[in-house]
Amino acid sequence: MNPPIRLLAVWCPDWPVVAAGAAAGVPAHLPAAVFAANRVIACSPAARVAGVRRDMRRREAQSRCPELAVFAVDGGRDARLFEPVAAAVEELAVGVEVVRPGLVAVPADGAAGYFGGEQALAERLIDQVAARAGVECQIGIADGLFGATLAARRSAIVDLGSTKDFLAPMGIGVLRQQENDRGELVDLLHRLGLRTLGAFAALTERDVLSRFGHEGLLAHRLANGLSERPPHRRRPSPELSAFIEFDPPLERVDSAVFVAKPLAERFHAGLAAHGLACTRLGIYAATEGGEELSRVWRCAEPLGPHGIAARVRWQFEGWLNSGTRPTAGVVRLRLDPEETIEGDSLQLGLWRGGAVGGSSEQDEQAGRVLDRVQGLLGPESVFTAVLDGGRGPAERARLVPWGDRREVTSPPEMPWPGRLPAPSPATVFAEPVPARVVDVAGEPVALTRRRELAAPPSVVVLPGTRPRQVLDWGGPWVAEPVWGEPGGQVRIQALLAGDPALAVLLTGTYQEIPEWTVEGVYD
Known part of the structure; x- marks a missing residue:
């Protein structure tokens, strides 16, 4: 097997709540938390001192900390405000990849050699992010992204070839990541008595594959300090890129939102036609003044059209609404598949439209109308409802911006003691x-x-x-x-x-x- 490359991870702790507080003008020293489906997904240090914890219900969190500032989850806001951090890292190291808002990765070897070692590079980056972006960060260096991310959470630099030993004593729950929860697998491993990464890594790949399937095999590679994916990656050919030119130049985020979805669908369809799926997406833009803007997004799972469009939208929000805004409008946008894998799981169905798979013509027409309205009025102007779990009608209906993934965060089929019986009110205030x-x-x-x-x-x-x-x-x-x-x-x-x-x-x-x-x- 090919060994993983040496990566440096820059992690900004509690980034969702840091970004939410900055957008709302709430001082960083006050208790604050970001909620999704009435549960805490991120909280500030002051909130933790008061007893607030992740996954805590909103009612309990507010009872422990009545002065808690409450924010809703917003991926676009987090990505837009994270752009200055990525730009600050890029000033010292090349090859910056945004894993998610709050976490970037960069190859460590070249920059470490230039600055006199990995420890010196880490210190320079901490100072750089604080000076340029005004936020605190932690640095971790290890073999592979998984090890580097966990090292960043501990501000550790793991010796070359020692990532497996570094991971071994950690609890099996660290396999849960924001990009890929692996909740069922982690629970199963825990019930089987495999409580640490070292215990899981001690199993043979053959046994893991036969018992836990493909998902278990990828998690097993992580536990062994190997690459997140098997090494049979394919370098895409240039014709798989998708681009669009703007006349007049694009200068507004809502215009970027309007073009993001059709460009993402065309890009994804081109990859799918070759049996591929994108795992590292390059977003490149050129301005009328000759400036070149670029950013690479690394993803734990293959990106679909919605995931690609969301990252294009987030990136444009970062470019056009940050302090590093380009001096002229964007005249060209290009999407490059920096890395692809076999897209077997993305094979299209045989039938399209009607009741058997695919979207009907009416659905596509309605989607185009909503895209147009969103392009005219802005990304936060069009919402669709998702039916979540909950006791009351206001809790169950959650509005999602058009184009974002319509994921159920609280399964309706779960038991909800005291749930209001059907029918629900037609109008909820x-x-x-x-x-x-x-x-x-x-x-x-x-x-x-x-x-x-x-x-x-x-x-x-x-x-x-x-x-x-x-x-x-x-x-x-x-x-x-x-x-x-x-x-x-x-x-x-x-x-x-x-x-x-x-x-x-x-x-x-x-x-x-x-x-x-x-x-x-x-x-």
């Missing part, structure tokens, strides 16, 4: 509407510690309307898993008298003086 719910005596309907209503609801008063009699009601259903403390919530459905009658979803909050809001309205 972005901000719940305050309401007053009283019993027959005219007293506010309170909630008991047994998660019940203290009295049946009799009248509901909505803002700006006359009181409405409650004709019928159902529930309550627990909206929050934590009960018995102020802030716990339940939901009830109520049919209100009127012409016409009105069916609403009401949410009550458990506290000394109960609060009620209208979360949604049924047709």
Whole structure:
């Protein structure tokens, strides 16, 4: 087997929350966290001091740190603000590859020889990133990207040929990466008693392949300190590149978004026709003033059209919205497959359109219309809904910008205690509407510690309307898993008298003086 190359990884800890705080103007010393599907995916050091941890639910995180600044996950924002970091590294070392926002890799040998050794290079890069981009980073050097990434998290320089020994004592959970979670494989290895990378690496490749399949074999290579992929990579021919020229020159991000998707689809289709898939994407642009802009993105998994378009969009946001903005508009954009692998898993189906595989003509036409609207109004102007898991309708519907991957972050089929029964409200308010719910005596309907209503609801008063009699009601259903403390919530459905009658979803909050809001309205 070919040995992995010597790589240097530059890692900016907690980058999603660093970028979110910088975009919102929140000082870095304040507690902050980025959430996806109501779970923490990144948090600041101040938040960790207060007890906030990754994968913690939003409610628990805010109970531990009430002053926590809350941000939503935004891959475009993270990539745009990371461009100055990549540019700072590129000033000292050639061959910079963006693995993901917050992590870049660069071949270590050439730059280390120029600056007098790997330790000297690491020190220069730390100072360079701090001076040019204003952020802290950690450096790791090892054989292969996997080892270098883990070395960066420990600020370690691993001796040549010692990466396997460096990895051996680490827990098997480090095989989980942002680009490839490998959750099921890691759980299986843990149940089988293979708790460390060293124990997993001790197995033979034949046994690993027969028991864990191709995914297990790639993970086994990582545990042995080898390359992320087998060495039979193919250097693509020049005709597989895709390019487009702009007249007039392109100077706005929304215009870049408009051209990114069709160019990405053409680029991907050209590779697929040759049975290939891209694992390292080169994005090259030329400006009207003669400037050359370039960046290489390294990916753990083969890129599809959406992944390619997303990286083009992120890169243009970084070029056009950063402090290193080019002095003239972009006149030419080229996508190069810097590295490819066999694309067996990307083989197209035999049938296209209709109900059997592929997209129908109506879907493609609708997609072109949404692309056009997005190109006119900007990348954050068009959204589609993804149905996630959750207890209430507002939790289950998640809006995704058009063109981004529509991934389910919280599986709907998982058990959700207290889930609201079907049907869901036709209209769900972005901000719940305050309401007053009283019993027959005219007293506010309170909630008991047994998660019940203290009295049946009799009248509901909505803002700006006359009181409405409650004709019928159902529930309550627990909206929050934590009960018995102020802030716990339940939901009830109520049919209100009127012409016409009105069916609403009401949410009550458990506290000394109960609060009620209208979360949604049924047709």
